[in-house]
Amino acid sequence: MIKYATGGHDLHRDKQLRLMLDWKTENGWITVGAMDLYDFDAGNMRAGVGVAIEADARRKGHAAVGLELFKKYGLETLGLHQLYAEVPSSHTPSMKLFERCGFTATEQRKDWLKVNGEWKDVILFQTFSKY
Numbered sequence: 001m002i003k004y005a006t007g008g009h010d011l012h013r014d015k016q017l018r019l020m021l022d023w024k025t026e027n028g029w030i031t032v033g034a035m036d037l038y039d040f041d042a043g044n045m046r047a048g049v050g051v052a053i054e055a056d057a058r059r060k061g062h063a064a065v066g067l068e069l070f071k072k073y074g075l076e077t078l079g080l081h082q083l084y085a086e087v088p089s090s091h092t093p094s095m096k097l098f099e100r101c102g103f104t105a106t107e108q109r110k111d112w113l114k115v116n117g118e119w120k121d122v123i124l125f126q127t128f129s130k131y
Contacts, residue, residue, distance in 0.1 A: 021066040032057035045081035
């Protein structure tokens with residue numbers, strides 16, 4: 001289940017949105033991560049997507065379920081034409097996640113991120129609305 005974080009957020013004003021990813025357990029609902037929409041561009045009908053899963057909840061399918069729900073929300077509910085993600089080229093699990101969820105690697109961006117004093121490449125993944 002994805003739920004809105006509390007607060008007076010406005011996607012059009014803030015150009016970003018964070019939704020919490022909750023999972024139902026025997027003891028009730030727990031938050032296992034967050035889904036981010038960033039760089040929202042209403043004119044070009046696109047936004048970036050970020051996924052953050054708590055360390056103890058990883059590799060259990062939560063990210064894939066959350067990304068599929070978030071993709072549907074962005075493309076169908078918000079009416080966006082495209083969603084994209086910038087994934088570090090060394091982060092194989094994230095690249096596989098986006099590929100499994102229908103995103104296509106379309107571009108390599110050299111020296112895009114500076115991490116611990118070193119420049120890292122990212123791979124741009126994109127998915128498009130069917131409409």
